Amino acid sequence: MPVPQQRDPELTRKHLTTWLAERLPEAADLRVRVEVPEGLGFSNETLLVDTKWGPQGAEEHRRLVVRVAPTRYRVMPGSRLDEEYRVLDALRDTDVPVPGVVGFEPDPGLLGAPFYAMDRVEGWVPPDLPSYHRDGGPVSALDEGSRAAVWWGGVEALHRIHRLDAGALGLDALRESIHGPYGLGAQLDYYEAHMDHFGGADSVPVREALALLRDGLPPEPERPSLLWGDARLGNLMFSGVAPVAVLDWEMTFLGPGEADLGWYLYLDRHLSEGVGAPRLPGLPGRAETIRRYEELAGRPVAAHMDWYEVFAGFRFALIASRVGRLLVEHGLVAAEADVPLARNAANLLARTLEPLA
Template sequence: MPVPQQRDPDLTRERLTAWLSARLPGATDLRTRVEVPEGLGFSNETLLVDAVWEENGTARARRLVVRVAPTRYQVLPGSRLAEEYRVLSALRDTDVPVPGVLGFEPDPGPLGAAFLAMDRVSGWVPPDLPSYHRPGGPLAALAGPERAAVWWAGVEVLHRVHRLDVTELGLDGLRDSPHGPGGLTRQLDHYETHLDHFGGGTPVTADALRLLRDGLPPEPAAPSLLWGDARLGNLLLDGVAPAAVLDWEMVFLGPGEADLAWYLYFDRHLSEGVGVPRLPGLPGRAETVHRYEELSGRSVAHHLDWFEVFAGFRFALIAARVGRLLVEHGLVADAADVPLARNAERLLARTLTALS
């Protein structure tokens, strides 16, 4: 269920045109068209911008996505657009495909909140809503080998991200991020500290947190850059090849298993969690773990159950926050009416039961 966005299109266009003028030196006769979608998910507000201008007698054009920090529907405890800007900028010259970035604006003056402007990349995305496992969707329309290719593309992206040198990228500062601190212990501390933001937690999330505290795996000597929200729904595709890795608002530094487990767990949510069979042709958990181990050159299976509980714990809190927001803003009468939160909690409970 997307949340509504309320914004004056003309005023938004006027202010964005002025902002772009300062960042496109040499541009004359700059004109913009701004599309304000009615609803695009639960996180940052998204604006679609087409800019055309003249530069030294040559016609120029640029298609942009502008992500505005949330002011009403804030799912996570704080905006991370500034960090996303640094990550996207750092990844520009790597083999991880990301949108080019035009700039980050911390001043809330122009649009009412900080915002990030990036290039709009063409492609398609396996949807979360309705689940990409359901018949009739773009992933279901592919033949079995093509579906597998899409899945493996996501696993390859994980490997590409995780093998990068954080220090060489200039991203060591993420270790001390106030909204996504590095390391597993500090991640658990972060979510526990912000339990009230997510609705206070439930007996199920409390059980998960105890298990996570009691069974904490060893931290890697050299933590990897983690995508954070690593799922097919954040992978823009050109055919079956990755075109852009999107949505870095859960980025942190830690072991690659955290991303791999989130990738597996979110797929499980979109199948078992919503009562839909997985699409034939998509590789399963064992195959996926084996492929990731081949790519990374190390074993990850030993603690993967822990990391899947870690994924389920965070996802259940985020889903509960979404339900709470929908109630607070009058979009539903009760959080119990939000399938996302209900399904996330039930899946976490089943995951814990299987480990007991």
């Protein structure tokens, strides 16, 4: 659900012009235009920035996105903007398509919170609202073969991320992350410790899921993978049917690749069954997707996928509950019962648990 942005575009432009001029030394006589989009939802604030420099008629351009840490609308317990930037910077020379980064600013004095700047990638994104499974969207407009190619492009992106050596990329520091703790048990501890923040302490499905997850923890991998965290089609940008950017790393952590695969499957299920939309023909199913991931990874993963999908549903229900709470706190809806996202997430988690009880 969209939320209003409150920012002075001209003051923002002046601050960013000074900041960018120090990081783009080739850009003499830098001119900057800033767009403050309306209604981007709950997450980091996003600014669209166009830069120009050089003489008229021979101007050079660079289009950027600036992500500012949230201050009023904070879904997660703490900002991880510095870690997001570190991951993007580390991936720039890998085969994982990510936007190039310009710089990170930890000082909140300029824009009111820490921020980083990255290149703007051109392409299209499968939408969450309305769900990409519904008619009229860019995925429904594709033929079935192209839909399958989009889906497999996401699975291939997972594999590319998971086969990387996090230590060689300088990302071992994620083991010590406060808001993205290393290890499945530590992940459960983190979300349970922040139940009051998310507002899920009284949710029966959430409590049942947590108990099931603690009772059946799968083995940890000898070498944990870098995980995308929020691994879903809606965080991929495509050119045609090829992924050109893997976006939104605010849930990244080090762990088993199955955690990303479980989230990828579960969020697609939410956007179909969870919202009452029939799944689009041509998109590969769960069993086929798991088999393909196993082929890419060169190891079996199916044995514990039920656990990882509950793990996804547990975290998603908490995040959706937090969004509902924020909408009520800021007067955008009267009650959490009026927020379909939170209701649908809790109901889908309950249905997921039924055959596992």
